[in-house]
Amino acid sequence: MSNTYDAFVERLHELSDINHAQGLMSWDQETYMPPRGAPMRARAMGTLAGLYHERLTAPELVALVADLKDAELTGDAVVNVREIDHQQSRSLKLPKELVIELSQTESLGHEAWIEAREKSDFALFQLWLEKIVALKKEVAERVGYEGAMYNALLDEYEPYARAEEIAPVFAQLKEQLVSLVEQIAATGRYPARGVLDQEYPIKQQELLGQQVLADMGFDLEAGRLDLAVHPFCAGTSRDDVRLTTRYSADWLPGSLFGTIHEAGHGLYEQGLPADAIGTPAGASVSLGIHESQSRLWENMVGRSKAFWTHYLPKLQVLFPQQLSAVGLDAFYAAVNQVEPSLIRVEADEVTYNLHILLRFELECDLIEGRVAVAELPEVWNERLEQYLGIRPPNDALGVLQDTHWSCGLLGYFPTYTLGNLYAAQFFHQAHQDLPDLEAQIAQGAFGPLKTWLNEKIHARGARATASELVEEVTGAKLSADYFIDYLWEKFGALYGLSR
Amino acid sequence: MSNTYDAFVERLHELSDINHAQGLMSWDQETYMPPRGAPMRARAMGTLAGLYHERLTAPELVALVADLKDAELTGDAVVNVREIDHQQSRSLKLPKELVIELSQTESLGHEAWIEAREKSDFALFQLWLEKIVALKKEVAERVGYEGAMYNALLDEYEPYARAEEIAPVFAQLKEQLVSLVEQIAATGRYPARGVLDQEYPIKQQELLGQQVLADMGFDLEAGRLDLAVHPFCAGTSRDDVRLTTRYSADWLPGSLFGTIHEAGHGLYEQGLPADAIGTPAGASVSLGIHESQSRLWENMVGRSKAFWTHYLPKLQVLFPQQLSAVGLDAFYAAVNQVEPSLIRVEADEVTYNLHILLRFELECDLIEGRVAVAELPEVWNERLEQYLGIRPPNDALGVLQDTHWSCGLLGYFPTYTLGNLYAAQFFHQAHQDLPDLEAQIAQGAFGPLKTWLNEKIHARGARATASELVEEVTGAKLSADYFIDYLWEKFGALYGLSR
Known part of the structure; x- marks a missing residue:
């Protein structure tokens, strides 16, 4: 053998x-x-x-x-x-002709979407999306599935996941989030964000990014940080991981949290098992697990009070004019403001998943035929209003905002929320295993957390499936409870709410 | 069909x-x-x-x-x-095992060469080079050849070229060069190069490089300029050509002539025929023709008096402290100093080809068995002394200086001298076709020359072979006469010599 x-x-x-x-x-x-x-x-x-x-x-x-x-x-x-x-x-199971037709339709559909978004005219994209949905259904029929047809699509991004398993978890999450968002809105509190809205020279932002990367333990001998319009983490192997970020001269959080997010992905890649390199066992498990690593660092670490205990003084050295007058509590509140908004990629930690849940539900509805493509804009606007209390004034700010569907990425969105849930579940466990974690973060000492993630998650490669891994590491199946508890603890305190 | x-x-x-x-x-x-x-x-x-x-x-x-x-x-x-x-x-005709063995031997041989050069100890490399020569002879036997066995190797870099045809041209060139070098040395003139040996801030050198690239017509929408330790021109297609250069803060010519040289290669790539893209007809003909484009721009344009008539005043604006006192004649002489030296890549326009001819002769001697690998260091030193009047004090400055043989590049060196000969022959023809060429260069107007090269050479792709192309463009077969005439005209004037 x-x-x-x-x-x-x-x-x-x-x-x-x-x-x-x-x-x-x-x-x-x-x-x-x-x-x-x-x-x-x-x-x-x-x-x-x-x-x-x-x-x-x-x-x-x-x-x-x-x-x-x-x-x-x-x-x-x-x-x-x-x-x-x-x-x-x-x-x-996929005939070459279908693969080619799909690829061409996605390419043309993407062009149509760009124009449709520019003109805020869904009709320009509708026929293409109908064709994409039809082709994706054909893909699902051909590759086969158990349970929901949607599973055949989801499997491409989150292998072995099933809509039947994640839908109830997401439903529980939605109920809690809608309620939390309402309660936060009812407080009428809006932390002052002006402190973030100042001139932040890019040269200094770069220094900050380099410092945080080094502190996180991202190995620049085995990776790089470059510029890109849409930040991402890519690369060729665990020894060559490419991060990208973008800088805005009048908005500090964009590049900083973007860099931390991508570095979270990057640490996963750099931590994959060297002895299984070049085989699936040595690769990452799923997009959801990948996203858990970026969101854990970006939000649970990067937007924590402990983190800013260490970094605010450093920021004040880099940006004395902009930040000398701000205190820790005010800064911490500013980077954690909750406010329903129309654009997913700019959403805060609390409202973000409602954007995802909306898309997940609509994807299922489209595939199961419960919603027609033509009805999408209206259904989108209605549901967003239900979940977040705001209604897009046009399709560019609504159903046309994301590129995913135009590229044929149906089944991809849920991995974002899975990432947040996994992140909270892992982070909860990390606190059990590392009782000094908060204090370490407050000293900028990320070594123990990185080592824990390396050992528990990164070095496992794809040896366990995503759901097996979560259970192995945390002793429990995927649950929304950890994330909901995390949000309540953090935002309850910030907004003076109790459950 | x-x-x-x-x-x-x-x-x-x-x-x-x-x-x-x-x-x-x-x-x-x-x-x-x-x-x-x-x-x-x-x-x-x-x-x-x-x-x-x-x-x-x-x-x-x-x-x-x-x-x-x-x-x-x-x-x-x-x-x-x-x-x-x-x-x-x-x-x-090459069995997979031979290709793999060659590749592994080159890889290990290259490592051995690095150490041998560091320690200036040829013995550390000798066995590897013997193996490489033996494998290359096996390659030649297998792929077959007419005339010299060397032709089978040369063909990889300069398709359809034959040692029998180029050797007499090179022999004529050698005789003339040895004589010219001797006569220049006998004048006892050494142009003052101190003006080039000053601090040249890299930021300003970059501006200069960008300016020259733009003036040459290199399209930065279809190419880039980056940094590399050993400058080169690479890329993926005529619409994506990557140049590299390197900067030295106390030596101006390195980056400037390096950038012009690589941009000469780059203009060739960008000028290849779009209608034949992705096929041999739309690719460059040979390394020799490629090198003719870089050398034409680097030396015949970039080191000409006309070029500096236009650029010296611009340089004086960029580097006022360093250059305000220097006149055109002195600067032109400084960038054209002739002096026999040990290292090929640093050699001037006159002595350079003697370095190449030495290598070409040794390659032929190795393949034909007239010189054994063990004898190489001694033969190298003897011949260099014959040709240039200087003798390497050690092997690092002699036979070990180039990486080519360690990488299995036997048959590659002659393309450098072919490039210089082609360049002179093309440039001579360009002067016939563009009577105002000198005046245009003196105004920094390279458009007519670029268009001429585009039409006559670049847009031909590989539709003609190298030797057909030379004859098509210049009406004559490859000859050393054009290059010898060019050298006499330029360096005769600079050193007060007449033929």
């Missing part, structure tokens, strides 16, 4: 190497590629995607997987065979 | 797209890749090289080429079938 498994791993390394090239090409496209390079880049990326698909579904690899499924396997071999079988069976 | 040709072109595009990824990975490795990324990058590049080789020699493409060779073809189809047949037959 060892020869068969070695041949199998050699093919996994080839897949991983193609991924390496794809990762670099994506990163470069958003950072350094000159404008006129775009069409050829698109073509080359299409070719590499085709090569990847061809190698993943090559008869030789199919045969190796079939042989290995019949064999006695242990350790990483079990994981690698399970994961490649999972990816391969999905790919084998 | 059209269906067969379309299928053939589709496969050429795939090869070009794999090249696109490889080009980006190489560029990134020298510019932005974090240090720890190197091992995985090496692996991924190996995988992509393997994929390229596999697709180039795939039975389907072999069959397409065979069909097309029997067909009536016209235009670019002739070129594309000829070039792919040429590359494919070579690759098909």
